[in-house]
Amino acid sequence: MKRTLLFTIALFIGINNTKAQTAPPSDLGTIKQNFKKLNVLGSVLYIAAHPDDENTRLLAYLAQEKHYRTGYLSLTRGDGGQNLIGNEQSELLGLIRTQELLAARRVDGAEQFFSRATDFGFSKNPEETLKFWGKDKILGDMVWVIRQFRPDVMICRFPTTGEGGHGNHTASAILAQEAFSAAADPKRYPEQLKHGVTVWQAKRLLWNTFSFGNVNTTSEDQFKLNVGGYNPTLGESYGEIAAESRSNHKTQGFGSARQRGDAFEYFKTILGDAPKTDLMDGVNTTWARIPGGAPIGTELATVSKSFNDDEPSASVPALLKLLDKVDMEFGRDKAMQTVRLRPEAVEDYTYWHKQKTKELKDLIAACAGLWFEAYAPEQSYAVGDKLDLRAQMFTPFALPMSDMQISVDGTVLYLNIPDNAFVLSPGKLSTEQLRPFTLKKITQPYWLEAPHGIASYVLANDTLAGPPENTDAPTAKFEFTMDGRKLAYYRKVMYKYVDPARGEIYQPLEITPPVTANIAEKTYVYNSAVPQVIQVKLKSFTNASGSISIKPIAGWKITGAANFADKKKGDEWTASFTVAPTDGKSNTANLDVVVTANGKTFSQGLLNIRYTHVPAITIFPPAQAKLVNIDLKTAGKKIGYIAGAGDLIPDALREVGYDVHQLSENEVINGDLSAYNAIVVGVRAYNVNQRLAYQQPKLMEYVKNGGNLVVQYNNNNGLVTKNLGPYPFQPVNQRVTTEDSPVTILDKDSPVLNYPNKITQDDFKDWIQERSVYMVSNIDPEYKTPLQMGDPGEPQSNGSLIVANYGEGRFVYTSLVFFRELPAGVPGAYRLFVNLLSKPPKKEGVGYKSK
Known part of the structure; x- marks a missing residue:
């Protein structure tokens, strides 16, 4: 039987994040946090290789306690990671992990950025990583993000000396060091300077040292911060916020317990001036950073002090005047005409003008209770078709508004200027039907628009790097005048509907x-x-x-x-x-x-x-x-499959004619397993299925009575039982990451290499991403080890495939990455995996006798 259509598989279950409105939060806690943030002109960029590498507690502290503009640059989208919750791999997993990072950032308050690099799998050294990625392109992406974000302080998660344990980790630190200087050099990536950025020199680059497992790189002589404090406005400590943020990395199994109390983060200075008392030593993070800006900070403090919890809208007139003053004092022309600044200082003017103007406008909307959105009546539309949108506006307060105009992507769809007045009645929702507009572009993620290789995505142009999502998705612009001041707000066009069980749901427009x-x-x-x-x-x-x-x-x-x-x-x-x-x-x-x-x-x-x-x-x-x-012979047809963390091998086996049945716990414990020619245990099953510890005796009984059990790889941490087979062995964190690493056949007469297909060196050609993960050691002599392999320059290991006869049956454990190779259609992987499923009849068997 053919498997279900791959491209339409979906889990149609409730989506918590889509219940959020399109407008930013406007509760009192957020308003008070935003008042504080308005008074801080400083920024920090954290850099690492993958989703889940980031220090969420530090990010929360920087964004919510210190109120710096805080960003996380993950060089990859985590495409090569494992998937604990489903069977998506490669770029599909990267899509999920991108959204997991965005969900995490909504919790901790930081922003998210990416380069075009892909996570091509575990890498043992940075040289391999940089060669695969193409160092110059990825460094250029980092420089582009730095020149746009303009961080005062850069922090990398990992060192250049290898303690991070992963070649991608070490490479991220190497690139961070080079990008620190390259971003300030007009001779490096000069083409970027034609696209609205200028050179930028951060004050310092720090390494956020760590203590992971047996590796402790912290010491008391390092600069340290206590990031475990409590935020009374938010009602949470930063350890609690961090746990909620990190728990969004569900595909990687990073659900975290909330932590409370003191927690210190340590830092080692890599480049620039070392901090002595504060992370921002030598950086003015007040409004006085901008010549002539100090009075703005003073006035903002006055407005904040007079804020009335019971009447937030009372602060709107003062905030509007402050917005006028910011524009008056901060404009580029003002900076150039009255202050005689160097060009880079003028850019600092314009950068902070843009940031603080947006923050101030959002604060005005929150205090005014203003709410806008534009939504579509259906989720999906074909490119070239016209879309009829509805726009909704609301405020609980009486506010003078005029010259209302609504546009989408530059096309005006609503204009209401009768007698130059437009009034939102307090407490009354206004709903307007907009003129239809033509949809011009398919909503394909920008990094997936072109075919790509194993190491990096192909971008239409280099300036696309950085954003986590498409920046050109249909967006509504609401423009109006309030109390004589022109204001504009942007809201992404969404599909909105009501589900009888889940209530109001928002989904992205397709x-x-x-x-x-x-x-x-x-x-x-x-x-x-x-x-x-x-x-x-x-x-x-x-x-x-x-x-x-x-x-x-x-x-x-x-x-x-x-x-x-x-x-x-x-x-x-x-x-x-x-x-x-x-x-x-x-x-x-x-x-x-x-x-x-x-x-x-x-x-x-x-x-x-x-x-x-x-x-x-x-x-x-x-x-x-x-x-x-391919030349493929099969033997036996009926396969039982015990699901693990998720893979597509059952589908691949059905493709070559096997009858695959997914076994339930009841079937394993109480059913007749002898009906199956082989039983396969999915990847990481002994990590994610707690009940397997109770099913294991029945599986061993199945083998002893003549069955053929094939167990795929498991992580060495978190096993539900140590007795994975009839005789001892131990999974360890040992891999063969080079997909074309030589393979030595140690036992040419092994049944798994001869029946029903003769396995030769040709069967190890054209494998993808890697050969083997979490190989085994401490192998009992009862096991036969027919293969040996290792990465170039490293010791060879026989822990990728072990086979033992037990009773009348056969037990196989393999860490070879069949879960990647079979869906990719690698011929030799099919031939070898079919052999693992095929226990030779005794009269045809060659080799081992039953114990």
Whole structure:
């Protein structure tokens, strides 16, 4: 049976984050925090390699206690990490982890940035990382972010000396050191200076030293901060905020306990002046930072002191006057004409003018109780179609407003100037129907718009680097005059609806191709010239007519084509094609589906990802599948599968003809397991399934009675039982990360290398990302170890595959990354994994006798 259409798999469950309104918070606690933040002109940029590398307690302290503009630059989106909650891998996992980081930042108050680098998997040294990433491009992205963000202090999570334990970690520190100086050098990346940034020199670069496990890089002679304080305005300590923030990294299993009380962070100065008493030593973080700005700070303090909790709107007139004063004192022309500053000092003027103007406008809206949003009646629309939006506005207070104008992406959709007056009645919601506008661009994440390699994404231009999401998503601009002052506010256009069980729900707007094409399988594996039927599921997002076809492929015969007409929005249908190799040669090819709709050509599918802790994710991957023609023999058909942390191996096995059944706990403990030719335990199952400790005796009994049990890799930490097999062995944190590392066959007569497929060196060609993770050591002599491998320049290990006969059956444990290789259609990985599933009949068996 073919597996479910991959690109339409989704968990349709409640999404907590989408219940939030599009407007920023306006509660009293937020207002008071924002008053304090307005009086601070300082910024800190934290730098590391992956999502979850960041120090959330420090970020919360910097953003919420010190009120600095605080950012986290994660060089990657965590694409190569493990997935504890689902089976998404690679860029799909990166999409989820991007949203996990944004959810974390909403809690701790920092901002989020990225480079174009991908997490290509575990790397043992920075040289490998920098070679894969392409050092110059990633360094350029960091310089671009620094020149835009203009941090006074930069902090890296890891050192350049390797204590971080991961090549990506060390590389992030190496790049941070070089970027610290490169951002200030006009000769480095001069092309950036043509796009609205200037050079920038941070005051210092610090290493946030740490104590992880057995590695302690802190010492009492280092500069330290107590970041464990309590914030009475927020009603939480920074340890509590940090735990809530970090617990958003659910794919990595980083749920954290709330911590209270003193907590010290230590810092070692890498570049620049060392701090003595304060992180910002030598940096003026008051309004006096700007010549002539000190009176603004004084006036702001007066407005803040007079703030009335029971009547926040009473502060609006004073804040509007303060906004006028900020514009008057802070403009670029003012700086250049009256202060005679160096060009970089003028840029400091304009930078802080932009930041503080936005903060001040948001504070005015919060005190005024102003609320705006623009929403669509449906979630999905085809590019080129027109969208009818509704805008809503509300304030609980009587406020004089005039010259109301609403536009989306520069197009005016609403204009109301009768007698130059527009009044929002206090306490009354105003709803306006906007003029329709044409949707111009598909909402594909900008880093996925072009095909990419293993190490970095391809950007249309270098200035796109940095933002976590698309910056060109449809956005409504609300402009009006209040008390003689022109104001403008921006709100992202969302889809809003009411769910009977969950209440009001907000989801991102989806702008789609007119018709999407989802191929039923990601990979089609052939071991003969017998044709396979390839089904393509079509979905129309507009009224459409056209055709669907498959591009010709050398060495393959394709039969079928389909026209469609008068399809309506929401229509779904299936087109079928027959595909077969034209010769017996082993080969691989890409199959591309082309859709012509309303005279235009598209070749994109539809993928929805739904989890409770992040907003809905929708992307449009290439309408493409992989064809693999291999010499593959199979033995036995019925496979039992015990799910682990999530992988696609059951789907891959079904693709080559296996009947795969996912086993429940009741079936393992009480069922007849002898019906299965083999039972496979999914990746990290002994880390995530507490009940496996109780199922283990039945699995060992299954083996002893003649069964074939194949256990895939587990993390060495957090095992639910130490007795993973019939004889002792121990998973350890040892990997072979180079995917083309040489493999030595130690036992050419091993059944797992001979039945039903003869495994040779050719079967280890074209593997992706890595060979083996969390290999095993302390291996009992009862196990046979048919393979040996290791990264270049490192000791060879036989811990990637161990096999033992136990009773009448066979036990296999493997740390080879089949969970990556099979979905990618790697021929040799298929052949070897099928062998692991296939216990030879006794009369054909070669090698081991049962104990």
